[in-house]
Amino acid sequence: MNASGRASGARGRADVSPRRRVAELRAEIERHRYRYFILDDPEISDEQFDKLVRELRELEESHPQLDHRDSPTHKVGAPPDPAFTAVQHRQPMLSLDNAFDRDEFQAWLDRVERGLEGTRNRYTCELKIDGVAISLSYVDGWFERAVTRGDGRTGEDITANARTIAAIPPVLELDEPPALLEVRGEVFYPVDAFEEMNAAREEAGEPRFANPRNAASGALRQKDPRITASRPLSLVCHGMGAVEGFAPDSHSDFLRRIAEAGLPTAPETRTVDTPDDVWAFIEHWREHRHDPAYEIDGVVVKVDEYANQRRLGYTSSAPRWALAFKYPPEERETLLHDIKVNVGRTGKVTPYAVLEPVLVAGSTISTATLHNEDQLAMKDVRPGDTVIVRKAGDVIPEVVAYVPAKRPRQVEEAGPWRFPDSCPFCGSPIERLEGEAASYCANIDCPNRLLESIAHFASRGAMDIEGLGYETTKQLLDEGLVQDLADIYHLDREALLALDRFGERKADNLLAGIEASKTQPLERLLVALNIRHVGGTVARLLARAFGDLERLRAADAEAIEAVSGIGPIVARAVRAFFDNERNAALVDKLVDSGVRTDTDVARGASTLEGWTVVLTGGLEGFTRDEAKEQVEDRGGKVTSSVSKKTSVVVAGADPGTKVDKARALDVPVIDEAAFVKLLETGELAEA
Ligand code: IVH
Numbered sequence: 001m002n003a004s005g006r007a008s009g010a011r012g013r014a015d016v017s018p019r020r021r022v023a024e025l026r027a028e029i030e031r032h033r034y035r036y037f038i039l040d041d042p043e044i045s046d047e048q049f050d051k052l053v054r055e056l057r058e059l060e061e062s063h064p065q066l067d068h069r070d071s072p073t074h075k076v077g078a079p080p081d082p083a084f085t086a087v088q089h090r091q092p093m094l095s096l097d098n099a100f101d102r103d104e105f106q107a108w109l110d111r112v113e114r115g116l117e118g119t120r121n122r123y124t125c126e127l128k129i130d131g132v133a134i135s136l137s138y139v140d141g142w143f144e145r146a147v148t149r150g151d152g153r154t155g156e157d158i159t160a161n162a163r164t165i166a167a168i169p170p171v172l173e174l175d176e177p178p179a180l181l182e183v184r185g186e187v188f189y190p191v192d193a194f195e196e197m198n199a200a201r202e203e204a205g206e207p208r209f210a211n212p213r214n215a216a217s218g219a220l221r222q223k224d225p226r227i228t229a230s231r232p233l234s235l236v237c238h239g240m241g242a243v244e245g246f247a248p249d250s251h252s253d254f255l256r257r258i259a260e261a262g263l264p265t266a267p268e269t270r271t272v273d274t275p276d277d278v279w280a281f282i283e284h285w286r287e288h289r290h291d292p293a294y295e296i297d298g299v300v301v302k303v304d305e306y307a308n309q310r311r312l313g314y315t316s317s318a319p320r321w322a323l324a325f326k327y328p329p330e331e332r333e334t335l336l337h338d339i340k341v342n343v344g345r346t347g348k349v350t351p352y353a354v355l356e357p358v359l360v361a362g363s364t365i366s367t368a369t370l371h372n373e374d375q376l377a378m379k380d381v382r383p384g385d386t387v388i389v390r391k392a393g394d395v396i397p398e399v400v401a402y403v404p405a406k407r408p409r410q411v412e413e414a415g416p417w418r419f420p421d422s423c424p425f426c427g428s429p430i431e432r433l434e435g436e437a438a439s440y441c442a443n444i445d446c447p448n449r450l451l452e453s454i455a456h457f458a459s460r461g462a463m464d465i466e467g468l469g470y471e472t473t474k475q476l477l478d479e480g481l482v483q484d485l486a487d488i489y490h491l492d493r494e495a496l497l498a499l500d501r502f503g504e505r506k507a508d509n510l511l512a513g514i515e516a517s518k519t520q521p522l523e524r525l526l527v528a529l530n531i532r533h534v535g536g537t538v539a540r541l542l543a544r545a546f547g548d549l550e551r552l553r554a555a556d557a558e559a560i561e562a563v564s565g566i567g568p569i570v571a572r573a574v575r576a577f578f579d580n581e582r583n584a585a586l587v588d589k590l591v592d593s594g595v596r597t598d599t600d601v602a603r604g605a606s607t608l609e610g611w612t613v614v615l616t617g618g619l620e621g622f623t624r625d626e627a628k629e630q631v632e633d634r635g636g637k638v639t640s641s642v643s644k645k646t647s648v649v650v651a652g653a654d655p656g657t658k659v660d661k662a663r664a665l666d667v668p669v670i671d672e673a674a675f676v677k678l679l680e681t682g683e684l685a686e687a
Contacts, residue, residue, distance in 0.1 A: 131186030141177025182241030607682025608636030617652030
């Protein structure tokens with residue numbers, strides 16, 4: 001790693017002069033700004049970056065002679081990219097000051113309260129969206145231009161790309177639009193779509209995006225607007241720029257008016273009267289930070305009345321009338337003990353990190369994925385490194401980067417970790433196909449692959465076999481009682497009893513669990529078979545369309561693709577699965593063992609065909625998954641975020657903000673009773 005990387009460090013720094021440290025910090029911060037803003041490829045967490053900036057700011061404050069107007073502490077955002085036309089902002093786009101703990105935030109509230117003593121004062125509380133800041137201008141109601149923040153004074157013209165974002169209205173819905181209206185907002189990549197996209201990129205052998213913000217930024221800065229158009233970008237507006245003929249008297253008034261004009265605003269925003277109410281907002285969203293469609297990293301609190309904002313004024317880079325409260329990051333540093341590889345049920349070889357256990361976003365992580373060989377090489381993490389881990393979309397933990405300053409010398413000298421060329425489970429070569437990011441164990445009978453396949457077969461979304469977990473499966477394989485999936489239906493009680501740690505109870509429970517699994521319907525069997533691209537949703541579509549296994553097996557790819565909701569890739573994968581001789585023999589063997597091949601999924605009852613349903617809050621009669629299945633079984637689709645395309649929102653107990661969003665978009669909201677009716681009749685009862 002380069003010298004500045006090592007120079008940073010969390011050491012006390014009493015050993016270097018302030019002048020020296022200021023120079024070090026500036027170089028370090030500039031390097032990270034470049035990686036973050038220009039390369040969209042940050043090397044350190046936001047928390048670590050903020051820490052460096054604060055250290056620098058404190059030094060500059062205690063040694064004013066070291067302060068300089070070009071210091072990164074006085075800069076907002078990034079310099080413009082020369083590839084896009086530079087545009088000067090009519091009014092600078094300012095940044096916000098941050099508070100990282102209660103005391104800091106309370107100190108700000110106290111200052112504001114003191115500064116405004118004797119005047120009526122309210123606060124507007126918003127979520128701090130982790131997106132890409134842009135400024136949109138409307139002239140006489142017509143969308144004129146979209147500009148990125150850039151360095152706060154000059155940004156990049158991204159109008160052509162912005163025009164492809166559905167949330168940006170081409171014309172304001174106002175009878176008498178103002179001569180000029182400039183609004184500031186955040187473009188974001190919806191979290192759900194982000195997860196899907198990253199999974200698809202991985203499948204296609206492309207690198208994953210680190211987070212939704214980077215994905216949004218990348219999509220927005222495409223040279224070809226058609227690429228931007230293909231991404232599900234959206235927008236929330238939260239601020240006013242230059243205006244003519246438009247004079248709201250408070251921030252909440254501004255938000256209300258732009259919403260009326262058709263610009264998207266955040267449904268979570270609340271205007272409140274007291275500092276206590278502000279705290280309640282902060283605490284509420286700390287608990288619910290993953291509910292919104294976008295990623296948030298804190299809240300922004302703004303003094304509501306413009307007259308009060310003017311009284312409080314500005315510092316050199318930020319308003320005194322607003323402050324961001326940052327939630328602690330869901331990224332942590334921990335020690336990477338080892339790097340191992342696993343062979344999955346498709347034979348895919350996935351490297352993963354064995355970590356010193358650490359608490360991230362509410363759960364303890366001790367392993368984290370490193371995705372594939374290229375990702376690993378790019379991140380260059382090595383055993384012995386201190387690494388930053390994060391929960392991507394709060395599901396799969398991943399290693400973001402190593403911390404250069406904390407890399408021990410012998411680790412540096414050991415050189416990059418080498419991806420193995422043979423399988424650790426069977427010794428067969430590990431192969432990588434041209435153009436693919438993934439590597440595979442060449443042996444289709446690799447014992448670990450079989451172990452993973454059986455564990456998947458027995459898992460809850462598949463055949464749901466109680467008593468057949470990882471450990472037991474491993475034991476059955478090791479003892480040679482099972483050589484393929486279907487063998488589990490031919491286990492001998494006596495042979496089980498002869499195994500270690502197997503008493504009569506355990507053996508009988510396992511056999512009963514296996515027997516019971518034979519009655520699982522076709523859709524479960526399809527999931528269990530481990531067919532590429534076939535998860536619960538696709539399996540149900542297939543079961544519903546074909547009704548039984550033999551009819552599906554007899555169908556050609558065209559007939560499969562004709563099923564609504566199934567595309568050519570999935571259709572081909574299903575056909576290819578059944579065409580493979582080994583798979584065909586396995587399926588025959590399973591059928592001969594007595595597994596069920598038909599389904600209860602109502603055939604042809606497509607009462608919700610074309611419907612898009614959003615579920616929110618707790619339902620009494622269904623779990624989330626059950627409710628989703630019920631909708632899908634009738635040909636409908638369940639999504640997690642509300643948009644104009646949503647047909648209906650089903651609100652259970654404690655529904656949250658999706659209901660507000662639905663109301664704002666005029667999407668019908670129904671309760672559980674009406675949902676049950678809808679399932680029965682396919683018709684929407686009036687709420
Ligand atoms: S107001 C002068 N409100 O965070 C005040 N900013 O760290 C300007 N951001 O530059 C910002 N959500 O890009 C504001 N609800 C929100 C925000 C928000 C996200 C971004 C914005 C800003 C940055 C400051």
